[in-house]
Amino acid sequence: MHFLSPSTALKVVCPSTPYTSATVSFLARPGCHAIRTCNKRRNLSTSAPGNVEEEPKKDDGKARWEKLGLRKPLVEGLSRAYPNVVYPTRAQEIFIPAILSGGDVLLKDETGTGKSFGIALALLGKPRVKYVGKNLSGTTEEQESVTSLVLVPHSNLAYQYMHWIRRVAEASTTTEGVELDMERIAQYLTRDGQKHLSSGMKKLHETKPHILVSTPQAMLDLFKLDPGLVPLQYVRTVVVDEVDYLVETVPRKDPGKSWRGSYEKAIKKIQKHPGATRELLDFIYVARKEINRQQQEDWQRNGGRYDKGTYLGVRDIPGPQLVLSSATLRMHLSNYLYEESGWLDRRSLLKVKNTGSRPPKRGAEETEEEEARIREAAKVGRVKHCVIEVSDTDIRNVEGAVEVDEEVLDTSSTETRETSSTATGDRLDTKISDAFVERYQNTPSPFNPNALEAIATAVALVVPKLALLVVPSVTPVFRAVYELREMGLDAQVFDAQKSPVGGGEENPVLLVTTLAMSRGLDLPDATHIFSLGIPDGPHLSGRTVDAYLHVSGRVGRFGRRGTVVTVVEKASEGGAVGDGERMKRILKEIGAAPVRFRPFE
Structure with a gap:
């Protein structure tokens, strides 16, 4: 069958390096692509999500997508699968061409700016890798290989990638009456016990996908069990989505401790137990790490200058393209990735940062005028942040919460929402x-x-x-669902493979999950996010701020409105600083202020 258009095979003889030491056949054809849904026709290319143009022309939007390097059949399929997606976001306009060109990308941008969708779009637009090798019978033939490897922190995000890909792939197929072979387009590999890993490996033995989405531990297990199943010499791109969660680094200062001793102890712990992602990337980029180490020594030996006579050309840097993405990227992680890891080709690296609308951090010397600006901005922002303190006798808003007009807080009637991108149409009945x-x-x-x-x-x-x-990662999700059901609520454990369609006004659905399992997920139907306690708390740190950004980022995506409600225990009278005050500090760090939550006034 033809997928989108007839295939054109281009033979390319690659330089002799550990990762390009073969005659490779690139299948130059359009891929299938996915992009996040939004709820209206809106211009998504502005720096401020929610800045909507009046009825933008779809033909203009298609031209914008094609200008990024995406082929017309793909853009047509994208339009059919997601008719409400008109323009690429500003971030996508920058990093999609970079991914298509093959250079390394370090992507840090707000939640809801289309990072994961744009990455999937770019990867599916890449040509398919084919190589000449021997089959099981010993006959030489042209074979397909995995072109791109996407590493995600949890199975829910892997399932969501697969859903987006399938939806647009089906809309992009031009051959009528022929069933789409999704196994050749994309597969996922997760490690939920040996069952899923073994079934995933069986599929890989039968068919090599264009894109393989996996958790790092599952991929590491695969390489140990069957090293030749995914030949790394033919992989052209590696993506690490939610890199700040998957690659652990240590802040250089910890105000709560004698920081030097704790810092060195934490470093030794990571060196002893580097984690699956570090171990995997060290394995994939072993040759690149050695070259970067030699270049660093050369730089130091020459007083901060490289010896151009020994400096290798860009094409001689081994290893596949590396794309690292996250909504949060602390300085210690950024420094590690760029200076210490050795994974990146720094001369071809594109850094994409903060194309969204989050206000810049002003520093500790914030003036009263600046605080007033933040409080005024809280009244009109698309995402409202509420903090509720509870005790045995009272439920109330945190002190100093800003008063907001009721219609500004209303999220139920402003937009006509599409069904959730992970919904199947079946209600998920969590069995306890x-x-x-x-x-x-x-x-x-x-x-x-x-x-x-x-x-x-x-x-x-x-x-x-x-x-x-x-809920906190250390707490049992099923227990929370059980207790909420005892209170008469339709609570469900979140499952991206079979996510529930939202209920109606008489019986709304509450999905329950942990911080780790919620990262990167897009729930267009969700209007409210509730956090039980401070995310990744209770101690205030950069990690806590980042955790809150990821939680709050599940709403307000692509200009939609949303409300985030953090429920904390009220501090005792005359006691230490409570979680309510800590949450106010977190909001201040991100340029926000708490808004009054009407039900508990």
Whole structure:
């Protein structure tokens, strides 16, 4: 069958390096592509999401996509699959051509700016790699290989990638009456016990996909079990999505400790247990790391200058293209990736940072005028941040919360929403076994009942269709679902493979998950995000701020409105600084202020 258009095979003899030491056949054909849905026709290319043009022309939008290097059949399929997506975002306009050109990319931008969608779009636009090799019978033939490897932190994001790819692939297929072979386009590999890994490996043995989406641990296990199953010499691109979560680094200062000792201890811990992503990238880029090490020594030996006589050309740098992406990228991680890891080809590297609308950080010397500006901005921003304090006797807004007009907070009637990009049309009924129910009934709850009651009340009063609750990673998600159901709420464990369609006003759905499992997810139907306690808290640090940004980033995507409600325990009178004050500091760090949540005035 022809996928999108007839295939054109181009033979390319690559330089002799550890990763390009073969005659490779690139299948020059359009790929299938995916992009996030938005709820209206809107111009997504501005730096401020939500800046909407009046009825933009679709033909103009298609031309913009094609100008990035995407072929016409792909853009047509994109338009059919997601008719409300008209223009690329500003970030996509920068990094999609860079990914298509083959250079390394370090991408740090706000949640909701289309990073993951744009990456999928660019990867699917790359030519398919084919090589000449021997089959099982010993006959020489042209074979397909994995072109791109995408590393994601959890299975939910892998499933979401697959959903986007399938949706646009089906819309992009031009051959009628022929079933789409998704196994040749994309596959995923996750490690939820040996069952999923073994089934994924079986599929890889039968068919090599254009794109392989995997968790780092699953990929590391695959290389140990069957090193030749995914030949690295033919992989052209490696993507690490949510790199700040997958690659652990240590801040150079920790105000809460004698920082030098704790810093050195943490460094030794990481060196001893580097984590699956580090181990995997060190393995893939071993030759590049050695060249970068030699260049660093050359730079130091020559007093900060490179010896051009020994400086290797860009084409001689071994290893596949590397794309690193996250909404948050602290300085210590950025320095490690750029200066220490040795993974990046720094001469071809494109850095894309902060194309969105988040206000810049002003520093500790913030004036009263600046604080007033933040409070005024909180009244009109598309995402409202609320902080609720609970006790045995009271549920209230945190002190100093800003008053906002009711219609500004209303998220139920401003837009006509598409079905969630991960919805299947089937209601997910989270089954809780009788054994667990019996255990829950006879053991103390790990949750503050006042906090859960506040969340259940808020969902019943203000959520029009769908909301998400993020609970601490150390707490049992099924237990939270059980207790919320006991309060009469339609609570479900979030599952990207079979996500529920949101309920109606009479019975809204609350999805429950952890911080780690929520990263990178897009839920267009969700209007409210609830956080049980400070994300990754309770101690205030850069990591805590980043965690909150990822939680709040599940709403307000592509200019949509949304509300984030953090529920914390009220501090005791005369005690230490409580979580409510800590949350106010976190909001100040991101240029926001708490807004009054009407149900608890």
